[in-house]
Amino acid sequence: MTGPTRRGRVSNRVRELREAAAMTQAELAERVNASRQTIIAIEAEKYAPSLELAFRLARGLGVPFEEVFSYAD
Protein backbone atom coordinates (compact mmCIF):
# COMPACT_ATOMS: atom_id res chain seq x y z
CA MET A 1 0.00 0.00 0.00
CA THR A 2 1.24 3.47 -0.79
CA GLY A 3 2.13 5.45 2.29
CA PRO A 4 4.70 7.76 3.75
CA THR A 5 6.06 5.51 6.48
CA ARG A 6 4.23 2.20 6.16
CA ARG A 7 6.31 -0.97 6.29
CA GLY A 8 4.34 -3.53 4.35
CA ARG A 9 4.97 -6.87 2.74
CA VAL A 10 6.15 -5.28 -0.49
CA SER A 11 9.92 -5.46 -0.67
CA ASN A 12 12.21 -4.07 -3.31
CA ARG A 13 15.69 -4.39 -4.74
CA VAL A 14 16.04 -0.77 -5.79
CA ARG A 15 19.34 -0.20 -3.97
CA GLU A 16 20.89 -3.40 -5.26
CA LEU A 17 19.82 -2.77 -8.87
CA ARG A 18 20.79 0.89 -8.73
CA GLU A 19 24.25 0.07 -7.45
CA ALA A 20 24.59 -2.66 -10.11
CA ALA A 21 23.77 -0.02 -12.71
CA ALA A 22 26.40 2.32 -11.17
CA MET A 23 23.77 4.96 -10.64
CA THR A 24 23.56 7.44 -7.79
CA GLN A 25 20.36 8.05 -5.85
CA ALA A 26 20.20 11.55 -7.33
CA GLU A 27 20.50 10.20 -10.88
CA LEU A 28 17.76 7.66 -10.33
CA ALA A 29 15.59 10.30 -8.67
CA GLU A 30 15.96 12.58 -11.68
CA ARG A 31 15.22 9.72 -14.06
CA VAL A 32 11.96 8.79 -12.33
CA ASN A 33 10.93 12.35 -11.48
CA ALA A 34 11.10 11.95 -7.68
CA SER A 35 13.26 13.49 -4.98
CA ARG A 36 16.45 11.87 -3.69
CA GLN A 37 14.82 11.68 -0.25
CA THR A 38 12.02 9.60 -1.74
CA ILE A 39 14.53 7.20 -3.31
CA ILE A 40 16.27 6.90 0.06
CA ALA A 41 12.94 6.15 1.77
CA ILE A 42 12.00 3.56 -0.87
CA GLU A 43 15.38 1.83 -0.61
CA ALA A 44 15.03 1.69 3.16
CA GLU A 45 11.47 0.37 2.65
CA LYS A 46 10.09 3.20 4.74
CA TYR A 47 7.94 4.32 1.86
CA ALA A 48 5.99 2.13 -0.53
CA PRO A 49 5.75 3.91 -3.89
CA SER A 50 2.58 4.21 -5.92
CA LEU A 51 2.13 1.78 -8.78
CA GLU A 52 3.04 4.51 -11.25
CA LEU A 53 6.30 5.40 -9.51
CA ALA A 54 7.09 1.70 -9.09
CA PHE A 55 6.80 1.22 -12.86
CA ARG A 56 8.91 4.33 -13.48
CA LEU A 57 11.57 2.93 -11.12
CA ALA A 58 11.66 -0.37 -12.96
CA ARG A 59 11.92 1.47 -16.26
CA GLY A 60 14.57 3.81 -14.85
CA LEU A 61 16.62 0.83 -13.69
CA GLY A 62 16.10 -0.89 -17.03
CA VAL A 63 14.66 -4.10 -15.60
CA PRO A 64 11.20 -5.73 -15.53
CA PHE A 65 8.87 -4.66 -12.75
CA GLU A 66 8.90 -8.04 -11.02
CA GLU A 67 12.68 -7.93 -10.70
CA VAL A 68 12.43 -4.78 -8.60
CA PHE A 69 9.39 -5.46 -6.45
CA SER A 70 8.14 -8.58 -4.76
CA TYR A 71 5.21 -9.31 -2.48
CA ALA A 72 5.59 -11.67 0.46
CA ASP A 73 2.62 -13.97 1.15
Place this chain on the structure above:
Amino acid sequence: MSQHEKFAWGSLFASLLAWLFLTMRMTEDWAVVAASPRHMIWTYGTVVILMIVAHAVLAGLLHARAGSGTQKDERDLAIAARAERIEGVVVLVAVNVLIIQALAEAAFAGHALPRADLGTLPVLFYALLTVLFLGHTTSQAVTIWQYRS
Protein backbone atom coordinates in the same frame (compact mmCIF):
# COMPACT_ATOMS: atom_id res chain seq x y z
CA MET B 1 17.08 17.05 5.10
CA SER B 2 14.61 17.79 2.30
CA GLN B 3 13.55 21.34 1.46
CA HIS B 4 10.01 20.50 2.53
CA GLU B 5 11.19 19.34 5.94
CA LYS B 6 13.21 22.55 6.32
CA PHE B 7 10.11 24.52 5.37
CA ALA B 8 8.10 22.61 7.99
CA TRP B 9 10.70 23.45 10.68
CA GLY B 10 10.63 27.11 9.67
CA SER B 11 6.85 27.19 9.60
CA LEU B 12 6.68 25.51 13.01
CA PHE B 13 9.00 28.08 14.60
CA ALA B 14 7.27 30.98 12.83
CA SER B 15 3.85 29.90 14.06
CA LEU B 16 5.13 29.34 17.61
CA LEU B 17 6.62 32.85 17.60
CA ALA B 18 3.38 34.32 16.20
CA TRP B 19 1.37 32.48 18.89
CA LEU B 20 3.76 33.79 21.58
CA PHE B 21 3.20 37.30 20.23
CA LEU B 22 -0.58 36.70 20.35
CA THR B 23 -0.29 35.40 23.92
CA MET B 24 1.81 38.38 25.01
CA ARG B 25 -0.77 40.76 23.50
CA MET B 26 -3.82 38.99 24.88
CA THR B 27 -2.87 37.60 28.31
CA GLU B 28 -1.48 38.74 31.61
CA ASP B 29 -0.60 36.34 34.43
CA TRP B 30 -2.08 33.44 32.44
CA ALA B 31 -5.46 35.16 32.10
CA VAL B 32 -6.92 36.78 29.00
CA VAL B 33 -7.11 40.55 29.38
CA ALA B 34 -10.20 42.60 28.58
CA ALA B 35 -8.77 43.92 25.35
CA SER B 36 -10.56 46.50 23.23
CA PRO B 37 -11.78 45.60 19.71
CA ARG B 38 -9.18 47.98 18.24
CA HIS B 39 -6.42 46.16 20.19
CA MET B 40 -7.67 42.80 18.90
CA ILE B 41 -7.96 44.00 15.28
CA TRP B 42 -4.38 45.31 15.45
CA THR B 43 -3.20 42.05 17.02
CA TYR B 44 -5.06 39.94 14.45
CA GLY B 45 -3.69 41.97 11.53
CA THR B 46 -0.14 41.75 12.88
CA VAL B 47 -0.37 37.99 13.40
CA VAL B 48 -1.72 37.47 9.86
CA ILE B 49 1.00 39.68 8.35
CA LEU B 50 3.70 37.96 10.46
CA MET B 51 2.60 34.55 9.21
CA ILE B 52 2.37 35.66 5.56
CA VAL B 53 5.78 37.37 5.64
CA ALA B 54 7.43 34.47 7.49
CA HIS B 55 6.11 31.90 5.00
CA ALA B 56 6.96 34.07 1.98
CA VAL B 57 10.53 34.54 3.27
CA LEU B 58 10.86 30.82 3.99
CA ALA B 59 9.57 29.86 0.55
CA GLY B 60 11.85 32.42 -1.09
CA LEU B 61 14.94 31.26 0.81
CA LEU B 62 14.32 27.59 0.08
CA HIS B 63 13.55 28.25 -3.57
CA ALA B 64 16.72 30.34 -3.95
CA ARG B 65 18.80 27.52 -2.47
CA ALA B 66 17.14 24.52 -4.06
CA GLY B 67 15.58 25.85 -7.28
CA SER B 68 13.53 23.06 -8.85
CA GLY B 69 14.26 20.87 -5.82
CA THR B 70 11.30 22.49 -4.08
CA GLN B 71 8.82 20.68 -6.33
CA LYS B 72 6.77 18.12 -4.40
CA ASP B 73 6.83 14.50 -5.49
CA GLU B 74 4.28 11.83 -4.55
CA ARG B 75 5.85 11.10 -1.14
CA ASP B 76 5.84 14.80 -0.23
CA LEU B 77 2.19 15.01 -1.28
CA ALA B 78 1.31 11.88 0.74
CA ILE B 79 3.06 13.35 3.80
CA ALA B 80 1.28 16.69 3.35
CA ALA B 81 -2.08 14.94 2.97
CA ARG B 82 -1.58 12.92 6.16
CA ALA B 83 -0.46 16.03 8.08
CA GLU B 84 -3.56 17.92 6.88
CA ARG B 85 -5.84 15.04 7.91
CA ILE B 86 -4.35 15.02 11.42
CA GLU B 87 -4.57 18.83 11.58
CA GLY B 88 -8.26 18.54 10.72
CA VAL B 89 -8.82 16.04 13.53
CA VAL B 90 -6.96 18.25 16.05
CA VAL B 91 -9.00 21.33 15.09
CA LEU B 92 -12.23 19.29 15.23
CA VAL B 93 -11.42 18.00 18.72
CA ALA B 94 -10.31 21.43 19.97
CA VAL B 95 -13.45 23.17 18.68
CA ASN B 96 -15.60 20.49 20.31
CA VAL B 97 -13.74 20.97 23.59
CA LEU B 98 -14.55 24.70 23.37
CA ILE B 99 -18.21 23.97 22.63
CA ILE B 100 -18.49 21.50 25.53
CA GLN B 101 -16.68 23.93 27.83
CA ALA B 102 -19.07 26.76 26.88
CA LEU B 103 -22.15 24.54 27.29
CA ALA B 104 -20.91 23.11 30.61
CA GLU B 105 -20.27 26.58 31.98
CA ALA B 106 -23.75 27.69 31.01
CA ALA B 107 -25.43 24.55 32.35
CA PHE B 108 -23.42 24.09 35.54
CA ALA B 109 -22.63 27.67 36.56
CA GLY B 110 -21.10 27.85 40.00
CA HIS B 111 -19.57 24.38 39.87
CA ALA B 112 -15.85 23.81 40.23
CA LEU B 113 -15.12 23.65 36.50
CA PRO B 114 -12.08 25.29 34.96
CA ARG B 115 -13.24 28.76 33.95
CA ALA B 116 -12.84 30.07 30.41
CA ASP B 117 -15.55 32.57 29.73
CA LEU B 118 -16.07 32.10 26.01
CA GLY B 119 -18.95 34.58 26.19
CA THR B 120 -16.46 37.44 26.11
CA LEU B 121 -14.93 38.49 22.81
CA PRO B 122 -11.26 38.57 23.96
CA VAL B 123 -11.42 34.99 25.31
CA LEU B 124 -13.25 33.74 22.21
CA PHE B 125 -10.77 35.58 19.96
CA TYR B 126 -7.75 34.14 21.81
CA ALA B 127 -9.23 30.64 22.02
CA LEU B 128 -10.12 30.45 18.31
CA LEU B 129 -6.74 31.76 17.17
CA THR B 130 -5.01 29.35 19.54
CA VAL B 131 -6.99 26.48 18.00
CA LEU B 132 -5.82 27.56 14.53
CA PHE B 133 -2.21 27.74 15.73
CA LEU B 134 -2.56 24.37 17.44
CA GLY B 135 -3.80 22.84 14.19
CA HIS B 136 -1.00 24.40 12.16
CA THR B 137 1.80 23.46 14.54
CA THR B 138 0.43 19.92 14.74
CA SER B 139 0.45 19.72 10.96
CA GLN B 140 4.07 20.90 10.78
CA ALA B 141 5.15 18.60 13.63
CA VAL B 142 3.51 15.60 11.91
CA THR B 143 5.20 16.57 8.64
CA ILE B 144 8.62 16.67 10.35
CA TRP B 145 7.96 13.41 12.17
CA GLN B 146 7.01 11.66 8.92
CA TYR B 147 10.09 12.92 7.10
CA ARG B 148 12.33 11.77 9.94
CA SER B 149 10.72 8.38 10.66
